[in-house]
Amino acid sequence: MNSTEIPVDVVLSTVLVAVAWLMPSLTGPTLPFGVRTPAARADAPVIAERRRRYRRQVAASGSLLIVADVLLASVADVHLPGAVPLLTAAAGLMAYGRARTAITAVKRREDWYRGLRQGVVADMSLRTDPERFPWPWAVPALLVLAGTATLGILRYPSLPDRVPLHFNGSGGADHFAAKSIGTAFFPLFEQAGSTALILVLTWLSFRARPDLDPERPTDSARRHRRFSVRTAISLLLLAAFVNLTMLGEAWVTWHGDQRVSPLLLLLPTAAGLAVVIGTAVRTGRGGSRLPAQEGAAPETKTGVVRRDDDQHWRLLGSIYVNRADPAVLVQKRFGIGWTVNFGNPRGVLLLVVILAAALIVPVVLH
Known part of the structure; x- marks a missing residue:
């Protein structure tokens, strides 16, 4: 058994449990467990109870799976790489589904939308006068990419005739191929591809249709503007952190005789994900947790719900x-x-x- 497989699985499972536990905080107050509800029902007893139960289930199932994985590996020398993270994710999804089903059942039984005026709203100024995309925050990712390319060009002449393409759980090379531009610079090509993908998807999402609140359309549009900018910045920073991980992978490829722990390589990506999740928790879905714009007059409710x-x-x-x-x-x-x-x-x-x-x-x- 590889000695690093268990720590990797334990760390990954712990991250999955933490993300699952935070999941109710990543949605707006009118979307508990993905169920659309009127604002007046945001504090319904079934929602609060299901949120508490969901978090208990996620924490309990995740802890049991992690402890069982460690005990089986240490006592019986049994370990299936990746099995516990998959089971942890499955347990979280099952708990989420149960909470969603329970809230939906009460919503239908009590007819939460009876007598309410429902509608959608669009703010054309988000198209005619959009926020500027925060391109300067893409510079760190591009600088890491340029640095990786420079190191690769300098290193290429001294590479051996065969370069490593795959590494085992302990960081040792276990698969090699003949030296070529494609094999030697494959980590760089991956890095460039992931950078382009994150930048393009971030730009597309920045222009995506907002989910505005028809009850307070002006305030909702203002919050969305701040939300979209902050979210885009967090994703662009994620691109930089992912590039740092890939820079480490490239360095290991170009120094095939060196061993680097996979956990160490994944630390920058984990930091980037923490930035994205932290931003999502602080802003809320569509900016629902952001404070009202300073100096703005309180908006009169329209009486229309989503x-x-x-x-x-x-x-x-x-x-x-x-x-x-x-x-x-x-x-x-x-x-x-x-x-x-x-x-x-x-x-x-x-x-x-x-x-x-x-x-x-x-x-x-x-």
């Missing part, structure tokens, strides 16, 4: 299908970020292009 659109969200509220909606990208209800509208052919095409690039490019480069 439309109940649960019927368009499938698979625990993670897949959006609405053929009548022209939007390509919409904010997720489950997790962080945006998802495509599977009811829009352009959204499906965008997803196919992204997946094709992620699957085909590495094969071509090899």
Whole structure:
């Protein structure tokens, strides 16, 4: 058994438990567990109870799985790499699904939307006078990419005839290939591809349709502007942290006789994810946790609530299908970020292009 496989699985499982535990805090007050509810029902007893129960279940199942993994490995010398993180994620999803089902049942039974005026709102100024995309925050990622390219060019002449392509759990090379531009610079190509992907997706999400509150449309639009900028900055910083991890992987590839712990290489990416999650928790979905703009007069409520659109969200509220909606990208209800509208052919095409690039490019480069 590889001595580093267990620590990697334990760390990954711990991160998954932490993210799952925070999940209720990553959605707005009117979307508990991805269920659309009126603001007046945000403090319904079933929501508070299900939130507490969900977090207890996530913490208990995650802790038991991690402890069982360590005991089996140390006592019986039994360990399946990656099994515990997968089981931890599955347990979190099951707990999330149970909470979602319970809240949906009460919502339907008590008819929470009875007598309410439902609607949607759009602020055209977000199109005609949009916020500037924070391109300067992409500079750190590009600088790390340029540094990796420079180191690779300087190192290439002195590389051996065979370079490592794969490393085992302890950081040792276990698969080699003949030296070439493709094999030697593969980590750099991966780094460039991931940088481009994050930048493009961040720009697209920055222009995605906002989910504004028709009850306070002006205040909601202001919060969305601040939310979109802060979220974009966190994602651009994530690109820089991911590039640092890939710089470490490139260095290991170009020094095949060295051993570096996978946990050490993943630390920058973990830091980047912490920035993204921390930003999401502080801002809330669409900026729902941001304070009102300083100096702005309180907005009078319109008496219109967000439309109940649960019927368009499938698979625990993670897949959006609405053929009548022209939007390509919409904010997720489950997790962080945006998802495509599977009811829009352009959204499906965008997803196919992204997946094709992620699957085909590495094969071509090899």
